[in-house]
Amino acid sequence: MSRTVPLMLRLSAADPRPITKQIIDGVRRLIASGELHAGDQLPSVRGLAKQLTVNPNTIAKAYGELVSQGWLDSRQGLGLFVAAPRQRLSEAERKRRLQLAIDAFVAEVVGLDYSMQDVLKRIETELAPMLDGRKRRA
Amino acid sequence: MSRTVPLMLRLSAADPRPITKQIIDGVRRLIASGELHAGDQLPSVRGLAKQLTVNPNTIAKAYGELVSQGWLDSRQGLGLFVAAPRQRLSEAERKRRLQLAIDAFVAEVVGLDYSMQDVLKRIETELAPMLDGRKRRA
DNA sequence: AACTCTGTACTACTACAAATAGTACAGTAC
DNA sequence: GTACTGTACTATTTGTAGTAGTACAGAGTT
Numbered sequence: 001m002s003r004t005v006p007l008m009l010r011l012s013a014a015d016p017r018p019i020t021k022q023i024i025d026g027v028r029r030l031i032a033s034g035e036l037h038a039g040d041q042l043p044s045v046r047g048l049a050k051q052l053t054v055n056p057n058t059i060a061k062a063y064g065e066l067v068s069q070g071w072l073d074s075r076q077g078l079g080l081f082v083a084a085p086r087q088r089l090s091e092a093e094r095k096r097r098l099q100l101a102i103d104a105f106v107a108e109v110v111g112l113d114y115s116m117q118d119v120l121k122r123i124e125t126e127l128a129p130m131l132d133g134r135k136r137r138a
Numbered sequence: 139m140s141r142t143v144p145l146m147l148r149l150s151a152a153d154p155r156p157i158t159k160q161i162i163d164g165v166r167r168l169i170a171s172g173e174l175h176a177g178d179q180l181p182s183v184r185g186l187a188k189q190l191t192v193n194p195n196t197i198a199k200a201y202g203e204l205v206s207q208g209w210l211d212s213r214q215g216l217g218l219f220v221a222a223p224r225q226r227l228s229e230a231e232r233k234r235r236l237q238l239a240i241d242a243f244v245a246e247v248v249g250l251d252y253s254m255q256d257v258l259k260r261i262e263t264e265l266a267p268m269l270d271g272r273k274r275r276a
Numbered sequence: 277a278a279c280t281c282t283g284t285a286c287t288a289c290t291a292c293a294a295a296t297a298g299t300a301c302a303g304t305a306c
Numbered sequence: 307g308t309a310c311t312g313t314a315c316t317a318t319t320t321g322t323a324g325t326a327g328t329a330c331a332g333a334g335t336t
Contacts, residue, residue, distance in 0.1 A: 105240075109236065110166050120258055124258065126240050
């Protein structure tokens, strides 16, 4: 199964995250949710740069990060492809990242006056499509 | 009930958040968890700056933000005090912030290979002390 | 071989945010 | 007055994000 997809990605100026992070998160989300499958080819660095009207360097940086995290495989002269599911982060690093994410989330939500039930329900709704979209990463 | 507390706050160089945000989140957490009560006096701008070995301007900025968010009240010449519980954010703003927090959290957690149950349990554990530490904000 | 696509690696420059440093001023208490 | 409080400035430094431009190597097509 190998396709070339137009990559449904939107950048938002309202989003406080830097462009590079928006792209990284966006691609990761598309893969995790199963909208992109292992072997699929991604838009070229220059192509996506033109599509999103950002600098090619910015795309290259985001792609490079995704490669080093094991989400993409790069083949010189050919392009970038969605990698087979695998886990490149150490157990300690995974644990550390989860802790950071939870701390940041709690810090943001404190004082917003939402009940525990509301918060958990929302998390569940948004997270569910990301967890079963692709096989469990080895 | 009015106390002057030494403010148990630690800054971490490992924490990716800027100093100002670490202080804002830290104070908000102390209030939400009930470690600081309405009326309690906070360390002075210069005092906390010395304690944390950061610039007084940085503390003043953090305190200023907390005042504008309604967490603290300022009395010229006297100091800063924990405000009575109230909600200064509009319904739309609260909703927006929750959405941003959830989006950011999901983006970080995707690919870490944690089960839904694990994630929800962790959130519940860390968030619980923040929700019942003080009366519901009007 | 020539051409054109791919990723990758640089340097240089600009823009912006965070933090520091220093000064100054107004309000409160002793 | 003196010594604390918060607050408001300006100036400077530092680090990061993004843009701009160039260059090079690998792969496929003609």
